[in-house]
Amino acid sequence: MNYHVAKRIYLIACILFPFVIPFLSFSVMDAPELLHQIPNIQQTVINQGSVGPSILTEPNLVEQEKIDWVFVLVILGIGISVLLLIRFLKNLLQLYRLIRRNKGIPQSNFTLIVLNGKNDPFSFFKYVFVSKKDYGKDISKMVLDHELAHVRQVHSLDVLLAEIILIFAYWNPFNWLIKNSIQLNHEYLADEAVLNKSNSLKAYQYLLIGLEYQEKNPILSSQLNFKQLKTRLNMMNKKEKWRNKAGMLVFSGLLLAGSALLFSNKTAGSLPMETISEMEDVVSANKAFQATDTVPQKGASKAMLEEYDKVIRELSVGKNRNNVDFSSIDQKRMAYIASKMTKEQRAARSGEGNMFLSPGVFITLETKPTKKSPDMNTFSAWKNPSVYGVWIDGKKSSNKDLDNFSNDDIVYYSVSKLHGKAKEGRIYTHQIDVYTLSYYNKVFGNRLFDSN
16 A cells, blocks of 8 residues: 555545544543532532422523524534535536436446537546547546546545535635645645656656646546646656655544544533432422422431441541542442431431531432323424434434433423533533433433332
């Protein structure tokens, strides 16, 4: 493999890579880091003076705006893509008509199309196009070898791919530059093929300089490009230093890998939504628990209370009480003891400065959330990608995937409004986690207590 072949592969990778990056996912946050963020969630909710209900009643947020600029930009972008698609199809039709309406002369591995106009030689897949004038005076073998190199190496496939990418990603200026680089590299490859066959550099260069510029050829074809002639002549005179150029390609490849890490989907903002949603509910449940708990109990035994208090002391001593790693304790045991406590026993262990270590927290963490299905209006509102990011059964999904479900298929859901850095790089303002029955049972089925 020489430098120009390697460069061809590299350029194709460059133009395809942006479409691959969104499907790459890297985890950048572990569970302890998430726990460190929980106090921030608590503070945000408490400062708003509203817990839970303010999070779950936002479906009409965007309806208050007079103009949905995201929608306007989407329509404008689609319109430009449609125009580029029409241009692309028009050029394909032009080539099809040239093949159908002109004389075709089958050869061993290509078909020669003789045109009535004054065109320079060009090619498209297995077809080589020459003017009747050039065909009549016996076209130069070097020029024909140049076009045959395009045919054998299937350069038309690269050009078609680049044009299709531009239809959907025309707004990226690098795609236009890459397309030009792909076509110039095709000329280097074709020139190289001619020189390897004829070994007559000066004769070939004089031939290219002496060719006359004729009518413009179809943009989808591989053709002799006179605007790039000086660059091509300089490239022919250079001695190839493969090691240096290979190093450049390796360095560029490392840049691509770095771009993948930088712009890929980071799962930090996509950690299981039930964790965040539950901790938001914990704050509400902790304050409301004792007000609603009026069932008489004998209370937890002295041994149980000592066991509970010992765990809390070990978690709290010398630490910020809001920075607690719950994974180091037996949550089910703590929840069981808390459930046995009387109202007074819980109150004695539920000071404001100990919010995340109170008995109500452990009970909430081991309580199955109340099942709830959205109404039709709420379910329809979730399909708006400019407002909602959707997770279905713990997996990031397209809003369109909701079309595969009815509102009754959803047995539980949680909605969180994005704040601060969580909003960066996202067009939506809310995240929704929806649960089907099987996933609800999988996530919450082993909890100790039912919600009712």
